[in-house]
Amino acid sequence: MTTTLTFPRVVIVTGASQGIGHAIARTFLDHGDIVIGCAFSSADNAPHAMKLQAQFPEQFFYYSVDITKTDAIANFIREVETRLGRLDVLVSNAGKNVFKGIDCEPEDWHHNLDLNLRSHWYIAKCCRALLEKSKGVILIMTSNHAFSTMPGCAPYNITKRALLSLVQSLTIEWGPAIRTVGIAPGFIDTAGNQLWFDAHEDGEASREETIRKHPVGRIGTSEEVGELCLYLASQAAGFIAGTTIVMDGGRSALMQD
Structure with a gap:
């Protein structure tokens, strides 16, 4: 499938205030694209996003959006359409490690579903008309927890598994006008993953033990995720659709630890 993307493209990146989302936004900006970033944090509490805004005043725009709320998503996309009139790429990245265990409380279960599953479906739905006009691309951030997980990581892993099916359904029902691909990062060197390491008795030992379990001898970087997104959104990746790429x-590949 070929695309008709023009440059600079207009790109939405959710969860752009920090971590992987921030790196993805920076990668597209460095490539010359226009990026609309959003996250739950207000501008006053999103210093990394504000640095991008200062560095790329004509290319980067930041919005505070609670993507667990469907009306907030709909209002955000209407604002994007009013402001820029087009959309070429949606990087649906926002999410959080809801590691409460399978015996979690109902409120944890519902929050996880709203944040880590429904938001991806609904923002794609709101962006559909704009993306069809540009023959655009949807990239959905899932996790290697979609394929195998660890004790205590439910209900997070359950929604991440469901996103594999969302990628497939978007591809077969909205293609060929819109191409959809999933990305499943493993351990990426972010503040969120560091919190997980630090939750252990010896955070540094936990980190080193995790590194030893990676055949490449390290954990990944947010910038590497950004570069993969840039490639998958390009015409060079036009035959990649309906699948989720694991980068871990x-x-x-290990059968056991």
Whole structure:
């Protein structure tokens, strides 16, 4: 499938205030694209996003959006359409590690579903008309937890598994006008993953033990995720659709630890 993307493209990146989302936004900006970033944090509480805005005043625009709320998503996309009139790429990245275990409380279960599953479906739905006009691309950030997980990581892993099916359904029902691909990162060196390491008795030892379980001898970087997004959104990746690409440094290749 070929696309008709023009440059600079207009790109939405959710969860753009920090971590992987921030790196993805920066990668597209460095490529010359226009990026609309959003996250739950207000501008006053999103210093990394504000640095991007200062560095790319004509290319980067930041919005505070609670993507667990469907009306907030709909209003955000209407604002994007009013402001820029087009959309070429949606990087649906926002999410959080809801690691409460399978015996979690109902409120944890519903929050996880709203944040880590429904938001991806609904923002894609709101962006559909704009993306059809540009023959655009949807990239959905899932996780290697979609394929195998660890004790205590439910209900997060359940929604991440469901996103594999969302990628497939978007591809077969909205193609060929819109191409959809999933990305499943493993351990990426972010503040969120560091919190997980630090939750252990010896955070540094936990980090080193995790690194040893990766055949490449390290954990990944947010910038590497950004570069993969840039490639998958390009015409060079036009025959990649309906699948989820795992980038986990070979971690999932191990049968046992």
